[in-house]
Amino acid sequence: MGTHGSGPSFVCDGDKEPELLRDWLLKHPEALGEDVVRRWQGELPFLFKVLSIAKALSIQAHPDKRLAEFLHMNQPHVYKDPNHKPEMALALTKFEALCGFVNPEELKEVLESVPEFRALLKEHEVEMLLNVDTSNSGGGGTALQEAFTTIMNLDKDTVAEKLRELITRLETEQQVRKLTPKEELALVLEKQYPDDVGVFASFFLNYIRLAPGEAVYLSANVPHAYISGECVECMATSDNVVRAGLTPKFRDTEILCSMLKYEQGLPDVLNGSLVSPNTRRYSPPFDEFEVERLDVPEGNSIEFSAVPGPSIFLVFDGTGSITFVEGNSSPVKRGDIFFLPAGNQFTLLAKSGLNGNKQASANDGKGGNSLILFRAGVNSRVFSS
Missing domain, CATH: 2.60.120.10 (Jelly Rolls)
Incomplete structure (x- = not known):
């Protein structure tokens, strides 16, 4: 709902032919208000959506304004506009998402409890992550970026082999113990996206569950993936998405790994x-x-x-x-x-x-x-x- 060319809204006025909202606003700029016309050069600055998620959406991030302009100039067939895309999802039902990087302590627990994940990293990367000062949530940025980039660039055969090992182990162990929420999520994601590196990427990210009426917002360059549930979503007027996992669509792994904010910790949840x-x-x-x-x-x-x-x-x-x-x-x-x-x-x-x-x-x-x-x-x- 808005004026973006990928899915524009139409104005229906009585018996008149439907007209693009964008065209209607060009004829009636006063409908935007003076402040909006001046600030956004006569454009409607937001895009409104409703999402109903039965299958996890891709691991992705949205570029900031500068990167969006660069990507649009160089790959306009993929990145359709030069705008940034901060967004917010407001849960209508129970809503699950991956959002931002886990804190250093949780990542250490992953390294110690998920051997298949640890085996994909270089030994010095493991050591760097294990030695990060857990009292400083921003202290592991370099180590985190190196480790995340390594896993996201693995060849498909290596990913498939280690995923088979992970899934076999978890299916066996769930007979004798309760799996952690992240382990249960890995089983779900692997069924939806077999042999996909995004299953391993999920261990890097916060797994959040929103109740109806709670919202989470995402600034540019924050990795995320919506897993399940229904929400209303609002964002700046853009359709720019850089993907690298849990998707059959175009992956731009190099851009994603270089653009991300490697900041760790839980996202803010809004109650309104x-x-x-x-x-x-x-x-x-x-x-x-x-x-x-x-x-x-x-x-x-x-x-x-x-x-x-x-x-x-x-x-x-x-x-x-x-x-x-x-x-x-x-x-x-x-x-x-x-x-x-x-x-x-x-x-x-x-x-x-x-x-x-x-x-x-x-x-x-x-x-x-x-x-x-x-x-x-x-x-x-x-x-x-």
């Missing part, structure tokens, strides 16, 4: 902040976007105040109506998506006897019947600075 009784806001440290969740109890209404920038709304559950100041009113239902120009305000009414997805409503721990919407917009701090 209540900005009104019915609105929870998730604000990552990126100017391009934020996401809000709006909950309108059955039979109630809320006023949505005007904001200085554009918004895209997704009706996630329920039915109701939206009424603008001038009196125009339209019904809304689960699955509807609408664009709101800057400076507009409206009233949301949740109708009784909702026909939405009660399962989805119950999963977030709220319970009850509500009209639930997600809003993507420019980060509010842009307008307050």
Whole structure:
């Protein structure tokens, strides 16, 4: 949902022919608001998505602005735009992901408990990782980069052989002991992607599990892979992805290994902040976007105040109506998506006897019947600075 050429949105206005949102905005730049027009040269700066993940997505990272411009100039058929792609995933269901490098202590435990992983590294790399000062989460960057690069560049036969050894051992040992979450994940990933080096790469990365309503954000050059679950995702307007594992798609291993931030530790998890009784806001440290969740109890209404920038709304559950100041009113239902120009305000009414997805409503721990919407917009701090 947005203006990126890889999957652009269309504006539907009554009986008129659908028009690209990008073209509509060129005719109506005021819909972006003065600050957004000035800051992003008339472009919608964010892209809004919904993901439903049945099979792990690739081990990947998104380039920063400078690298994105270089990659787009040299490989425009692969890297389709010159923009960076910070992003945030907000869990709708239980959500699993690999995100960032594990701390030095956990990596030492991997070296001591996963012999197949250790055997793939050079002896001096093992020694460097084992001797990293665990009290300094940034102290092992050089050793970590060397070790990660070694494993990601292994030949396929070596990877396949050691993976067979790993899987055989884990399948045997799970008969007599409970496997660790990472070991269980390795079994799942190997079934989805046989002989893939990404299974070993997962031991380098934090394995996180989000509850519905929790979010994780990713800056440029942070390795990650979404494993399972459903989420709404927001990002800067870009489709640039550098992949190197758990994928049949093009792999750019050299670029990935050279671009990554080799910083260790768990990512920040956001729970959102209540900005009104019915609105929870998730604000990552990126100017391009934020996401809000709006909950309108059955039979109630809320006023949505005007904001200085554009918004895209997704009706996630329920039915109701939206009424603008001038009196125009339209019904809304689960699955509807609408664009709101800057400076507009409206009233949301949740109708009784909702026909939405009660399962989805119950999963977030709220319970009850509500009209639930997600809003993507420019980060509010842009307008307050």
